[in-house]
Amino acid sequence: EILQKKGGSSVDAAIAIMICYSTVNPMSSGIGGGFFMTIYDTSSAKAYGIDARETAPGGATEDMYLKSNASSTTGGLSIAVPGEIRGFEVAHKQFGKLPWKELFQPSITLARDGFTVSEHLADYMAGDKAKIQRDPDMREAYTNPDTGELYKRGEKIRLPKLADTMETIGEEGADAFYTGTLVKDIIADLNEKGSNS
Numbered sequence: 001e002i003l004q005k006k007g008g009s010s011v012d013a014a015i016a017i018m019i020c021y022s023t024v025n026p027m028s029s030g031i032g033g034g035f036f037m038t039i040y041d042t043s044s045a046k047a048y049g050i051d052a053r054e055t056a057p058g059g060a061t062e063d064m065y066l067k068s069n070a071s072s073t074t075g076g077l078s079i080a081v082p083g084e085i086r087g088f089e090v091a092h093k094q095f096g097k098l099p100w101k102e103l104f105q106p107s108i109t110l111a112r113d114g115f116t117v118s119e120h121l122a123d124y125m126a127g128d129k130a131k132i133q134r135d136p137d138m139r140e141a142y143t144n145p146d147t148g149e150l151y152k153r154g155e156k157i158r159l160p161k162l163a164d165t166m167e168t169i170g171e172e173g174a175d176a177f178y179t180g181t182l183v184k185d186i187i188a189d190l191n192e193k194g195s196n197s
Contacts, residue, residue, distance in 0.1 A: 023115070031177070
């Protein structure tokens with residue numbers, strides 16, 4: 001739709017697809033992560049690479065995982081500074097055609113109105129049930145309020161907080177995520193989970 005009906009570029013479509021993928025497959029991708037992107041510009045016959053991988057936070061130290069090995073994979077200390085949103089912004093500024101917020105709208109609608117839980121997502125939730133139930137935010141997002149259980153394959157899940165976050169990023173730009181409206185809540189959440197941000 002982005003390419004055919006709206007006249008967007010292939011980079012617009014790629015960004016919108018990655019945002020959508022992170023909405024319906026959060027265990028595989030997400031705005032809290034990062035990516036590498038290679039873009040071939042046919043008009044200049046040049047290839048461009050974007051490294052939008054996560055980076056260590058400013059409070060990171062060489063020995064921060066020595067007290068607890070598990071803290072490198074679970075909790076606030078395991079979280080790096082996400083590069084995904086900034087990487088989308090870099091790609092969009094150079095190669096995008098559509099307004100930034102339009103790239104987020106299909107995924108905002110999916111998250112707010114709901115989508116059907118896939119087998120892949122259901123299997124992930126079942127496999128990480130204990131981890132999800134220990135984290136209040138994950139428990140709230142992935143527990144079906146009608147059953148009190150984690151969502152199952154075929155059930156409809158809604159992610160209103162994710163929709164709100166994407167809406168803010170779409171309206172205010174990438175800076176909302178890194179230095180603006182959202183950052184205080186992100187830092188407070190990370191500190192609650194044991195980060196030293």
